[in-house]
Amino acid sequence: MTSGGFFRKRSSGRGPAAAAAAAVLAACGAADGPEVSFSADVQPIITQHCVACHTPGGLGYRKSGRRLDSYDEIMRGSGARGIVEPGSAGSSTLILYVHPSADPNMRMPFGGSTELTKPQVELLSRWVDQGAKNN
Numbered sequence: 001m002t003s004g005g006f007f008r009k010r011s012s013g014r015g016p017a018a019a020a021a022a023a024v025l026a027a028c029g030a031a032d033g034p035e036v037s038f039s040a041d042v043q044p045i046i047t048q049h050c051v052a053c054h055t056p057g058g059l060g061y062r063k064s065g066r067r068l069d070s071y072d073e074i075m076r077g078s079g080a081r082g083i084v085e086p087g088s089a090g091s092s093t094l095i096l097y098v099h100p101s102a103d104p105n106m107r108m109p110f111g112g113s114t115e116l117t118k119p120q121v122e123l124l125s126r127w128v129d130q131g132a133k134n135n
C-alpha cells in the first residue's frame with residue numbers, strides 16, 4: 001500500500017463513520033493509481049451489483065428514489081443532496097455505503113447480496129477522487 005493524497009481532500013462533515021471510512025480509504029491510497037474509466041471500470045460494477053434495485057420497480061429506487069443506471073442518474077443532485085462529491089470519496093454517500101466500514105444494515109448492495117470486493121471499492125473510490133468523470 002502507498003500513502004496517497006486522500007488526507008488532503010477528505011471531508012470531516014459526516015461524523016465518525018465517514019471519518020473512519022475516510023481513514024481506511026486513506027490508508028489504502030485510494031487516490032493513487034492509473035486513471036479509472038467510468039464506462040470500462042465503474043459502470044460494469046454498478047450494473048452487476050446495483051442497478052436491479054436502483055431502477056424503477058426495484059427496491060432501492062422505491063425506498064430512496066435513486067437510480068443508478070446511467071452516469072447522469074448516478075451524478076444527479078451531485079453536491080449537497082447527491083451521492084457523489086467529485087474529488088472526495090470520503091464524503092460521497094456512494095462510497096460510504098459500499099465501504100466495509102459501513103453499518104451492515106445500510107451497506108450496499110442492500111440486504112446481504114454479494115458485497116463488493118476491496119479492489120472494487122477502491123476502484124470506485126479512485127474514480128470519485130479523480131473527479132468522477134464521464135470517461
Ligand code: HEC
Nearest residue numbers: 049050053059060063064066083093094097108109110111
Ligand atoms: C437488494 C436491493 C439493493 C441493491 C442490490 C442495492 N441497493 Fe442501494 N438501496 C437499497 C435500498 C432498499 C435503499 C434505501 C435504504 C434505506 O434508506 O433504508 C438503498 C439506498 C441506497 C443509497 C442511498 C440513496 C440516497 O440517495 O440517499 C445509495 C447511495 C445506494 N443505495 C447505493 C447502492 C450501490 C452503490 C449499490 C451497488 C453496490 C446498491 N445500492 C445496491 C437497495 C439496494
